[in-house]
Amino acid sequence: MNRPLLAATGLSLALALGGCQLLDALPFGRSHPPVLYSGGVTPETRPVMYLGDALTFKLEDTARPPESVIIDLRHLASGHTKRLRPAVSEIPAFTVPLEASELPAYREGELNRYRVSVTNPSLSMDPESSTEFWVVSDRSIQPPPQSPFSIGLSRPNEWKAGGTVDELEAHAKTLATSAWQGKAVTLTRRKLAQDERQNWNGMPEEIEAWEFVVTGEFPQFVLTKDLNTLEKDAVVKPNRLRIVLSRSAPVYVLLAKAYEEQP
Secondary structure, eight states: OOOOOOOOOOOOOOOOOOSEEEOTTOOTTOOOOOOOOTTOEEEEOOSEEETTOEEEEEESOTTSOOSOOEEEEEETTTOOEEEEOOOGGGGGGOEEEOOTTTSTTOOTTSOEEEEEEEEOTTTOSSOSEEEEEEEESOTTOBOOOOOSSOOOOSOOSOOOBOOOHHHHHHHHHHIIIIISOOEEEEEEEEEOOGGGOOOOTTOOTTSEEEEEEEEEEOOOEEEOGGGBSSSSOEEEOOSEEEEEEEEBSSEEEEEEEEEOOOO
16 A cells, blocks of 8 residues: 655745846855754854854744754864754753864864754754854954845846946946945956856847956955855955956846955
């Protein structure tokens, strides 16, 4: 006799596109919300956390709490994992101190990335929720910049030319001074030739791509490898940005790259 199958439902995220938008190929501003089940426990994190902070957790449905939970804190570079089994009744006040002695494989002076996962063993040994974050000791280090414009996770259905080059430059300046917190910035601009362009999400040849080089003073950031020139996630204090925008309606951020160059 066939047993009934349990159908799993997925969550879909729809974000409205508008203004100057960030393509899904570009990581800053991208969020990875934890997978969530009713009655579960989810970690409360920020993209960058600091030594001395505390990792906290939220019980999503106090009326239907899980029977038990397993919390795994994994150092992604080494694979070392710390496993915790707090009582569910302790969750509202339960914390994991982000101290060097408490973090598995933490190394001072390096960029340590962790994944925290929560499992409800009464349902399965697959994590119900998980999220990743960096831990650094210097509180002046900022998380990856987020675009001040609307962010779209979808590829554009169509490309429409529009806007002026001066308007594009205003977008680039806003990115540099707001998202990247730049001061005393100066910009230069040029139109990219066809042989300099990448296949940015199928952008047609008739849509112009403009490059803006921004110099100025910027804080230290944790930047993914797509946002810096080191080809790895790193702490970078830029003194120059390269931003490429589409001359379209809406405008898309095609590329953003930070350079830390010696004078």
